[in-house]
Amino acid sequence: MATDPVTPQAPAGPGARREWPLWEVFVRSRSGLDHRHCGSVHAPDARLALQLARDVYTRRQEGVSLWVVRADDIVASDPDAKPELFDPAADKIYRHPTFYVLPPEVDHM
Amino acid sequence: MYTQAMDLPTPAHEQIAARGPMTLTEREWQAQFDAKLDRGDFIEAKDWMPDAYRRTLVRQISQHAHSEIVGMLPEGNWITRAPSLKRKAILLAKVQDEGGHGLYLYAAAETLGTSRDEMLDALHTGRAKYSSIFNYPTLTWADIGVIGWLVDGAAIMNQVPLCRCSYGPYARAMIRICKEESFHQRQGFESLLVLMRGTQAQRDMVQDAVNRWWWPSLMMFGPPDGESTNGGDSMKWGIKRIGNDALRQKFVDATVEQAKVLGVSLPDPDLRWNEARGHWDFGPIDWDEFKAVVGGHGPCNKERLATRVKAWNDGAWVRDAALAHARKREAREQRAAA
Ligand SMILES: [Fe+2]
Numbered sequence: 001m002a003t004d005p006v007t008p009q010a011p012a013g014p015g016a017r018r019e020w021p022l023w024e025v026f027v028r029s030r031s032g033l034d035h036r037h038c039g040s041v042h043a044p045d046a047r048l049a050l051q052l053a054r055d056v057y058t059r060r061q062e063g064v065s066l067w068v069v070r071a072d073d074i075v076a077s078d079p080d081a082k083p084e085l086f087d088p089a090a091d092k093i094y095r096h097p098t099f100y101v102l103p104p105e106v107d108h109m
Numbered sequence: 110m111y112t113q114a115m116d117l118p119t120p121a122h123e124q125i126a127a128r129g130p131m132t133l134t135e136r137e138w139q140a141q142f143d144a145k146l147d148r149g150d151f152i153e154a155k156d157w158m159p160d161a162y163r164r165t166l167v168r169q170i171s172q173h174a175h176s177e178i179v180g181m182l183p184e185g186n187w188i189t190r191a192p193s194l195k196r197k198a199i200l201l202a203k204v205q206d207e208g209g210h211g212l213y214l215y216a217a218a219e220t221l222g223t224s225r226d227e228m229l230d231a232l233h234t235g236r237a238k239y240s241s242i243f244n245y246p247t248l249t250w251a252d253i254g255v256i257g258w259l260v261d262g263a264a265i266m267n268q269v270p271l272c273r274c275s276y277g278p279y280a281r282a283m284i285r286i287c288k289e290e291s292f293h294q295r296q297g298f299e300s301l302l303v304l305m306r307g308t309q310a311q312r313d314m315v316q317d318a319v320n321r322w323w324w325p326s327l328m329m330f331g332p333p334d335g336e337s338t339n340g341g342d343s344m345k346w347g348i349k350r351i352g353n354d355a356l357r358q359k360f361v362d363a364t365v366e367q368a369k370v371l372g373v374s375l376p377d378p379d380l381r382w383n384e385a386r387g388h389w390d391f392g393p394i395d396w397d398e399f400k401a402v403v404g405g406h407g408p409c410n411k412e413r414l415a416t417r418v419k420a421w422n423d424g425a426w427v428r429d430a431a432l433a434h435a436r437k438r439e440a441r442e443q444r445a446a447a
């Protein structure tokens with residue numbers, strides 16, 4: 001499946017081209033934390049996307065900063081390529097600190 | 110909330126969707142999909158999924174979204190008539206939440222490859238259903254409190270298990286929604302408490318509202334498990350985790366105690382504690398009424414749908430103008446950059 005997770009397949013039916021484009025919304029819940037994906041909104045432009053994202057996703061002080069990104073600008077990895085992409089890390093346990101057995105006196109390092 | 114209408118039969122054209130036998134790759138994908146469900150993994154938007162799973166989700170999530178949006182109407186009726194500024198602000202916030210719930214859910218459904226306009230078209234032309242409860246009228250201010258207490262209360266019972274449903278985008282939307290529903294139920298109950306401490310006329314108004322909303326609230330859990338056509342597949346796919354009857358019983362057990370605190374009676378002569386079962390027994394539900402309301406013959410079906418269609422049509426020029434403005438500005442900026 002090559003479709004992007006956040007881009008719906010071409011909508012069918014009359015008037016489909018009149019639909020406002022889709023934007024993905026990212027919220028920083030408080031300073032010191034990363035922006036996190038929280039959902040999507042439809043909006044005609046970036047300014048309104050921010051405004052609508054504020055109304056839809058931060059009605060209870062859920063955030064101090066918002067990002068909006070056009071959904072069709074997001075490039076995502078192919079889920080069918082998951083094994084090639086991510087499995088090679090599985091057998092490299094020496095990349096983790098727990099791989100190394102140290103004497104108890106120094107084991108806190 | 111309001112997932113109940115989703116237990117309606119699968120349309121015949123979907124049941125007999127003509128398709129050949131599975132190819133080898135499809136069988137592998139199906140096996141991987143089944144294994145994921147068995148492990149309790151989430152299915153994500155880009156993952157392979159059986160067509161029937163996708164269709165079931167699109168139907169359930171979009172009908173759930175429609176219910177949130179149509180559900181704004183009965184309560185919206187009372188925003189201008191709320192008895193105080195405080196109650197008006199609370200009701201506005203609650204109705205705005207329901208609009209937000211609809212939007213979270215439409216977005217979740219869109220990840221499955223349907224478009225917002227297609228879903229709205231299905232609602233506006235009557236092809237898609239929404240929860241039967243919103244086809245009842247809100248006659249007095251007490252109805253607003255009772256909706257918060259009973260309707261949102263039933264919604265919470267229905268929705269909490271959906272936070273663990275197998276489709277990731279739906280589960281995440283439900284987590285967000287459930288966080289907000291608790292406010293809905295508590296504000297409703299508290300406003301009823303205030304009325305019950307008021308005059309006899311106010312207490313009578315609450316009792317009258319409870320009498321009218323009790324049975325429709327029980328119907329929100331959908332038909333008995335044996336008659337619910339989509340229940341089996343939904344259970345198998347981890348979309349539904351708990352059966353309609355078990356959820357309904359849980360709701361009755363919780364609500365009987367709350368009614369005592371409030372000082373109202375529930376309109377069911379058969380309601381009694383069953384020591385052996387450890388549950389409250391309750392009387393038979395009028396499923397003919399349920400079917401009539403779902404089928405379009407409730408007290409407010411026509412009015413609700415007409416209101417939605419009018420709002421959509423009246424807003425068309427605003428949506429078109431905003432899009433035209435955005436395109437014009439984009440073109441201007443591109444020219445300036447060139
Ligand atoms: Fe809701």
Ligand SMILES: [Fe+2]
Pocket residue numbers: 110207261264290293
């Ligand atoms: Fe609610």
